[in-house]
Amino acid sequence: MKNCGVIKAFYEICAIAILGMVMASTQAAAQDTQDLAKKLANPVASLISIPFDLDYDHNIGPVDDGDRLTLIAKPVVPITLNKEWNLISRTIVPLVTQDDILPGAGDQTGLGDILQSLFFSPAKPTSGGLIWGAGPVLLFPAATDDLLGGEKWGLGPTGVVLTQKGPWTYGILANHIWDVAGEDNRADINNTFLQPFVSYTTPTAWTYTLQTESTYSWENEEWSVPINFAVSKLTRLGKVPVQYKAGLRYWADSTNSSPEGWGMKLGIVFLLPK
Numbered sequence: 001m002k003n004c005g006v007i008k009a010f011y012e013i014c015a016i017a018i019l020g021m022v023m024a025s026t027q028a029a030a031q032d033t034q035d036l037a038k039k040l041a042n043p044v045a046s047l048i049s050i051p052f053d054l055d056y057d058h059n060i061g062p063v064d065d066g067d068r069l070t071l072i073a074k075p076v077v078p079i080t081l082n083k084e085w086n087l088i089s090r091t092i093v094p095l096v097t098q099d100d101i102l103p104g105a106g107d108q109t110g111l112g113d114i115l116q117s118l119f120f121s122p123a124k125p126t127s128g129g130l131i132w133g134a135g136p137v138l139l140f141p142a143a144t145d146d147l148l149g150g151e152k153w154g155l156g157p158t159g160v161v162l163t164q165k166g167p168w169t170y171g172i173l174a175n176h177i178w179d180v181a182g183e184d185n186r187a188d189i190n191n192t193f194l195q196p197f198v199s200y201t202t203p204t205a206w207t208y209t210l211q212t213e214s215t216y217s218w219e220n221e222e223w224s225v226p227i228n229f230a231v232s233k234l235t236r237l238g239k240v241p242v243q244y245k246a247g248l249r250y251w252a253d254s255t256n257s258s259p260e261g262w263g264m265k266l267g268i269v270f271l272l273p274k
Helices: 004-039
Strands: 050-062 068-074 076-081 085-099 107-111 114-122 131-142 152-165 168-182 190-201 206-212 213-219 222-237 240-253 261-272
Touching: 004 190, 004 206, 004 222, 004 261, 050 240, 114 152, 131 168, 206 240, 213 240, 222 261
Parallel strands: none
Antiparallel strands: 050 068, 050 076, 050 261, 068 085, 076 085, 085 107, 085 114, 114 131, 131 152, 152 168, 168 190, 190 206, 190 213, 206 222, 213 222, 222 240, 240 261
């Protein structure tokens, strides 16, 4: 009988130990998922990711009759230069379908201009917790239709600075592009882009993001200011981490050629091993 009691106690101890290991493993997995979701909120994180955004906007053009649906691929590839520095490549490739953005213009579908940014970024945050990167941005006139791009080559500086404290991430990404070559009969490019952002990531890897993607044209002295709010969830498809996103945006200020009112955003991000 005494042996039976000892054996029972042994099994109970084993069961408690196994339960503890399972709970610890679950908590560790949840923490890893939250940390990964926070890294996705960092534009210069050392992660290989392939985001796809689907944006819908309307009330485009001088008579507000236009509609536009844009699928944007945004591959991010980090390159380790040495123990202290990374080079982060961020590419924006838009596929656009639109109609009636100008009176009598009809509809267009095809590739838009490609934007390539390169950020030289320290491998570790500063002693104050700042994460930053800076480098060149290049605009390639890849549009397959005159109304899908500016037919200009562009060049300029870009930079990002942010900090992450607890569940919060906040910072700003910016660039400025001047045209350096292209069709003389097309409008000159002299634009400043500002993207302040703030996000909150929960322990269950939900992320709530508020940002703007504002552009100021120095040639026309006009702002376009879409304010975006999105909700994201990081999960897994098999072993592949995937983040889903849905959101709304409101155009607080618009030019004659940019949208007005409300728009919608959907997205998915695939994370790949480095």
